[in-house]
Amino acid sequence: MPIPEARISPANVRVAILVSRFNEAITEGLLAGATTTLAEAGVAAANIRVEVVPGAVELPLAAAAVIRASRPDAVIALGAVVRGETDHYEHVARMAADGIMRVSLDFGVPVAFGVLTCATEELARARSSADHANKGREAALAALEMVELLRRTGPSS
Numbered sequence: 001m002p003i004p005e006a007r008i009s010p011a012n013v014r015v016a017i018l019v020s021r022f023n024e025a026i027t028e029g030l031l032a033g034a035t036t037t038l039a040e041a042g043v044a045a046a047n048i049r050v051e052v053v054p055g056a057v058e059l060p061l062a063a064a065a066v067i068r069a070s071r072p073d074a075v076i077a078l079g080a081v082v083r084g085e086t087d088h089y090e091h092v093a094r095m096a097a098d099g100i101m102r103v104s105l106d107f108g109v110p111v112a113f114g115v116l117t118c119a120t121e122e123l124a125r126a127r128s129s130a131d132h133a134n135k136g137r138e139a140a141l142a143a144l145e146m147v148e149l150l151r152r153t154g155p156s157s
Helices: 024-041 056-070 088-107 121-127 135-153
Strands: 015-020 048-053 074-082 111-118
Touching (some): 015 056, 024 048, 024 111, 024 135, 048 056, 056 088, 074 088, 074 121, 074 135, 088 111, 111 121, 111 135
Parallel strands (some): 015 048, 015 074, 074 111
C-alpha cells in the first residue's frame, strides 16, 4: 500500500525524540535516521527536541513527562534491546512496548515505537544503519503520518 501524501505543513510540527543511552552505538544511528528524516520532511530544527534517557524502560515515563511539559505533536521513542544470555531482554522489550503504547493512548499523542528488539547486535546495527532500513527513519515517518491523521480527524483527547 502506498504511503498517502501528507496534507500538513511539517514546518509547524513539534516533535520530541527520546533516545536511549543504553546500546548507544546503535541508538545514535536511530537518532540520526529520525532527525535526518524529519529535516528532509521539512520539520523546523527549532521544533525538534531531543532528550536522552538511560534505557528503553525509561522511555515511557520520559514520553509522559515531555508530553506534559511541552505538548509536542508527536514523540519518537528510540532504543535498542538486544537478546542476551538471560530472559531480561524479553522483560525490557515488553515493558518498553507496553509503556509506550499506554502513554500514546493515555495522552492522545502519537508515540512512535522506534525500539529495536533484536536477537543479535549485528541485526540491531543493520536496522540502525544510514540507509532506508533505518528504523529511526521509519519511526519518524510514522510519527508524521499520525500527526497528519490526527489533525485531519479532529482534536486528540
